[in-house]
Amino acid sequence: MIARMNSEVLSIGNEVLSGRTLDTNFQVLARLLEESGAHVVGHQTVPDDPAAIADALRLAWSRADLVVTTGGLGPTPDDLTVDAVAAVLGRAVVTDEGVLSALRARWRTWGRDMPPNNERQARVPERATVWPNPVGSAPGILAEHEGRHVVLLPGVPEEMKAIAAASLAPWVRARSALRVEYALVRTVGIAESVLEARLADAAFDGAWIAYLPGQGGVDVRIALPSGGTDVARAQFAESVRTQVVRRAKDFVYATEDRTLEQVVGDLLLADGLRVAVAESCTGGLLGGRITATPGSSQYFEGGVICYSNAAKVAHAGVAPALIEAHGAVSEEVARALAAGVAARFGTACGIGVTGVAGPDGGTSEKPVGTVHIAAVGPRGAYHRPLKLTGNRAQIRERSVTAALDLMRRLLAGLPATSPDAMGTPPPRTAVSPS
Amino acid sequence: MIARMNSEVLSIGNEVLSGRTLDTNFQVLARLLEESGAHVVGHQTVPDDPAAIADALRLAWSRADLVVTTGGLGPTPDDLTVDAVAAVLGRAVVTDEGVLSALRARWRTWGRDMPPNNERQARVPERATVWPNPVGSAPGILAEHEGRHVVLLPGVPEEMKAIAAASLAPWVRARSALRVEYALVRTVGIAESVLEARLADAAFDGAWIAYLPGQGGVDVRIALPSGGTDVARAQFAESVRTQVVRRAKDFVYATEDRTLEQVVGDLLLADGLRVAVAESCTGGLLGGRITATPGSSQYFEGGVICYSNAAKVAHAGVAPALIEAHGAVSEEVARALAAGVAARFGTACGIGVTGVAGPDGGTSEKPVGTVHIAAVGPRGAYHRPLKLTGNRAQIRERSVTAALDLMRRLLAGLPATSPDAMGTPPPRTAVSPS
Numbered sequence: 001m002i003a004r005m006n007s008e009v010l011s012i013g014n015e016v017l018s019g020r021t022l023d024t025n026f027q028v029l030a031r032l033l034e035e036s037g038a039h040v041v042g043h044q045t046v047p048d049d050p051a052a053i054a055d056a057l058r059l060a061w062s063r064a065d066l067v068v069t070t071g072g073l074g075p076t077p078d079d080l081t082v083d084a085v086a087a088v089l090g091r092a093v094v095t096d097e098g099v100l101s102a103l104r105a106r107w108r109t110w111g112r113d114m115p116p117n118n119e120r121q122a123r124v125p126e127r128a129t130v131w132p133n134p135v136g137s138a139p140g141i142l143a144e145h146e147g148r149h150v151v152l153l154p155g156v157p158e159e160m161k162a163i164a165a166a167s168l169a170p171w172v173r174a175r176s177a178l179r180v181e182y183a184l185v186r187t188v189g190i191a192e193s194v195l196e197a198r199l200a201d202a203a204f205d206g207a208w209i210a211y212l213p214g215q216g217g218v219d220v221r222i223a224l225p226s227g228g229t230d231v232a233r234a235q236f237a238e239s240v241r242t243q244v245v246r247r248a249k250d251f252v253y254a255t256e257d258r259t260l261e262q263v264v265g266d267l268l269l270a271d272g273l274r275v276a277v278a279e280s281c282t283g284g285l286l287g288g289r290i291t292a293t294p295g296s297s298q299y300f301e302g303g304v305i306c307y308s309n310a311a312k313v314a315h316a317g318v319a320p321a322l323i324e325a326h327g328a329v330s331e332e333v334a335r336a337l338a339a340g341v342a343a344r345f346g347t348a349c350g351i352g353v354t355g356v357a358g359p360d361g362g363t364s365e366k367p368v369g370t371v372h373i374a375a376v377g378p379r380g381a382y383h384r385p386l387k388l389t390g391n392r393a394q395i396r397e398r399s400v401t402a403a404l405d406l407m408r409r410l411l412a413g414l415p416a417t418s419p420d421a422m423g424t425p426p427p428r429t430a431v432s433p434s
Numbered sequence: 435m436i437a438r439m440n441s442e443v444l445s446i447g448n449e450v451l452s453g454r455t456l457d458t459n460f461q462v463l464a465r466l467l468e469e470s471g472a473h474v475v476g477h478q479t480v481p482d483d484p485a486a487i488a489d490a491l492r493l494a495w496s497r498a499d500l501v502v503t504t505g506g507l508g509p510t511p512d513d514l515t516v517d518a519v520a521a522v523l524g525r526a527v528v529t530d531e532g533v534l535s536a537l538r539a540r541w542r543t544w545g546r547d548m549p550p551n552n553e554r555q556a557r558v559p560e561r562a563t564v565w566p567n568p569v570g571s572a573p574g575i576l577a578e579h580e581g582r583h584v585v586l587l588p589g590v591p592e593e594m595k596a597i598a599a600a601s602l603a604p605w606v607r608a609r610s611a612l613r614v615e616y617a618l619v620r621t622v623g624i625a626e627s628v629l630e631a632r633l634a635d636a637a638f639d640g641a642w643i644a645y646l647p648g649q650g651g652v653d654v655r656i657a658l659p660s661g662g663t664d665v666a667r668a669q670f671a672e673s674v675r676t677q678v679v680r681r682a683k684d685f686v687y688a689t690e691d692r693t694l695e696q697v698v699g700d701l702l703l704a705d706g707l708r709v710a711v712a713e714s715c716t717g718g719l720l721g722g723r724i725t726a727t728p729g730s731s732q733y734f735e736g737g738v739i740c741y742s743n744a745a746k747v748a749h750a751g752v753a754p755a756l757i758e759a760h761g762a763v764s765e766e767v768a769r770a771l772a773a774g775v776a777a778r779f780g781t782a783c784g785i786g787v788t789g790v791a792g793p794d795g796g797t798s799e800k801p802v803g804t805v806h807i808a809a810v811g812p813r814g815a816y817h818r819p820l821k822l823t824g825n826r827a828q829i830r831e832r833s834v835t836a837a838l839d840l841m842r843r844l845l846a847g848l849p850a851t852s853p854d855a856m857g858t859p860p861p862r863t864a865v866s867p868s
Contacts, residue, residue: 015644017464017474017475017476017477018464018465018468018474019460019461019462019463019464019465019466019467019468019474020465020644020646020655021461021646022458022461023457023460023461024456026453026457026479027453027455027456027457028453029453030451030452030453031452031453031454032453033453034452034453040451040452040453041451041481042451042478042479042480042486043451043478043479044476044477044478044479045460045476045477045478046476047475052476059493210449210454212454212455221454277718277739279718279721281725282722282725283718283721283722283724283725283726283730283734284711284713284717284718284719284720284721284722284725284737284739285718285719285722286718287713287717287718287721287739287741288716288717288718288719288722288830290717291715291716291717291718291739291741291830292717292826292827292830294792294793294794294826295794296717296741297741297742300717300741301741301742301744301745302738302739302740302741302742302745302749303718303738303739304736304737304738304739304749305711305718305721305725305736305737305738305739306736307721307725307730307731307734307735307736308731308735308736310735310780311735311736311779314778314779315736315738315749315778315779344748344749345745345748345749346744358728359728360728360729392726392728393726396722396725396726
């Protein structure tokens with residue numbers, strides 16, 4: 001067991017280094033390594049060049065016990081990771097017969113013979129350990145060298161993830177004494193800085209708190225220090241979670257890994273209710289988000305994308321006089337959309353969204369970012385006006401999130417909004433570090 | 435002028451290194467540097483630790499003329515980039531009065547006094563050049579050292595981008611002789627490996643070709659070698675573009691930076707047509723994609739999310755007998771959805787999507803990934819059956835893309851499908867490098 005295992009990641013590939021491809025693998029690996037007990041101390045992005053790969057590996061080994069590479073294991077001649085690493089190890093590259101027959105079997109299931117150049121993917125450094133690839137061709141490779149280790153993983157994200165989860169994470173856990181416990185509290189509708197201020201004076205006894213803004217709101221992720229028994233760690237996690245929930249109150253929608261739309265679905269299912277949506281500025285994204293959850297057909301009936309005023313009248317039952325009197329972007333029309341779509345689709349619940357997503361279409365009275373959301377259900381009807389910042393895509397995403405939250409609040413018997421709810425805060429960069 | 439300027443990027447921050455934050459800054463910077471004429475030879479992710487920052491800067495300077503850092507310029511004590519870089523430069527850190535008054539003016543516009551710790555953001559190494567931050571607090575900083583340069587940028591993506599575009603890119607262009615011209619050809623519906631095979635024997639005279647799979651299909655991005663006059667380079671770009679289009683034929687939807695949904699919108703606008711959508715398994719994502727384009731109200735009327743069979747009948751005019759005879763996931767129902775929604779919304783064009791997105795709901799006859807798409811318009815009606823692979827999110831995204839492409843083909847007078855169109859290819863990892 002290693003008391004403190006340090007690790008480093010090498011992202012290998014010209015397409016990553018030149019910015020043609022966004023490297024998402026590093027983040028996935030860093031999280032997996034940290035959560036398995038290997039602290040990440042460095043990361044390098046390296047071209048498909050044997051000398052550069054060798055230099056990066058040597059540098060990484062100078063500060064890390066474990067180096068994980070991703071990329072350069074494909075069947076083409078510019079995939080050079082195996083050879084470069086074997087050179088640093090001082091070992092020959094050999095063909096692994098087990099990998100070779102697995103590759104051939106894979107091609108046979110498609111009714112095709114394997115092209116000869118794919119045999120390259122069975123080449124591994126001598127005396128290396130091979131980890132199977134559950135979803136692709138190139139295996140994971142583990143090798144030891146002077147008490148340190150290197151793990152080679154493919155660059156295709158799904159393959160990298162599958163091997164890392166199945167083989168790398170358990171391998172690290174078995175060798176590292178570090179045990180990190182995480183607690184998650186998911187919030188929606190409260191700014192990161194406000195949430196941080198609310199939690200500032202809490203005593204978490206060395207727990208480490210991160211604020212992660214995401215699609216559904218801000219997640220509070222609490223990493224708990226290693227040591228003690230499993231029971232003691234679990235109790236500490238529970239007490240920290242309770243403290244966060246007590247301070248973040250009804251902005252909390254989950255204390256486990258569930259999305260906001262799943263939580264809304266849970267509430268609907270619990271009461272045996274179904275929902276329909278009427279969307280103007282979000283153009284279908286709210287329905288898209290709700291149906292991202294498998295099984296959402298149990299509580300989602302459907303909806304209307306009423307981008308034009310004519311569609312709002314004809315398909316969501318909005319009275320033309322309402323639009324004339326208040327404009328399409330108004331409290332009245334949002335409420336009519338929610339009630340109208342529920343009536344037309346025969347559901348107990350309805351959600352309506354109408355707004356100015358920009359970049360054009362804003363006026364001095366209703367600037368870009370003006371959005372009205374409404375929800376109806378057996379407990380009554382809620383409305384909230386929003387003044388959102390950001391570009392068109394951000395305004396639409398934030399409208400969807402706010403609309404889901406309004407439905408959550410109505411279903412859960414919470415007020416439509418709370419003090420500290422996000423309205424028109426000063427730009428985020430003013431109060432947070434750059 | 436430097437004939438070949440090499441550059442390296444340092445991403446600085448514990449939150450990036452531990453995987454809490456996805457680093458999107460590196461990709462943005464790498465593209466900007468490459469397109470401005472500075473070849474990217476390395477990238478390191480570094481913790482908020484002065485010694486680690488100094489080591490990384492020295493290593494980067496051993497192989498690059500220009501090092502660009504992002505992160506660690508905020509107002510809090512764990513923002514250490516300025517001090518670490520000044521130490522390597524052997525210079526003192528001083529407060530820049532110009533930056534300080536700009537910071538104070540910024541806070542005054544919000545009607546607030548600047549907190550004292552924000553004065554940290556006016557600290558720069560002696561004799562450095564300051565680049566203004568058009569959208570935030572921390573300025574960009576340029577310093578020279580023994581003939582090499584370092585540029586410090588904030589970590590907030592919008593601020594980094596704004597300073598990089600306004601100051602870094604012109605600075606590089608003024609000093610590098612490298613001129614890279616790019617040509618873009620965007621395709622949809624053809625697998626990367628098939629496209630590659632079609633282009634394999636083309637003579638592009640040293641142009642460098644990259645295949646970039648993305649949301650809308652595969653982009654072919656051609657980088658043209660430096661040298662020659664601007665006119666010669668432009669002619670070469672045009673000839674390369676023409677060759678690619680001739681070989682990729684009707685899989686090409688754009689030769690400029692337009693999305694598939696924008697191209698469909700252009701075709702609708704050109705003919706003065708409007709479209710409506712009826713979505714089952716995509717749940718609104720098709721409408722969401724179409725309305726991602728500002729001004730889409732000129733050709734998009736709206737649509738129906740008909741997740742349940744009852745909604746298909748009541749709101750998209752599908753005959754119950756069709757669903758009974760063929761099932762909700764069938765050619766007949768897809769065609770009825772497209773025609774029905776166009777009739778109900780009074781549009782000339784309609785698109786229908788119905789399928790099994792999984793992970794549950796598949797049968798041996800209609801496994802997960804079975805999707806039917808249909809389009810109707812003045813030229814007639816098209817249908818395509820799809821057998822898609824991937825997870826739920828991928829199947830839904832790919833269904834949206836295929837549906838938009840079917841509408842494009844109908845509007846442009848192209849066949850509904852072509853030889854080589856993606857049907858049920860073996861998994862991508864079998865034929866492409868990992």
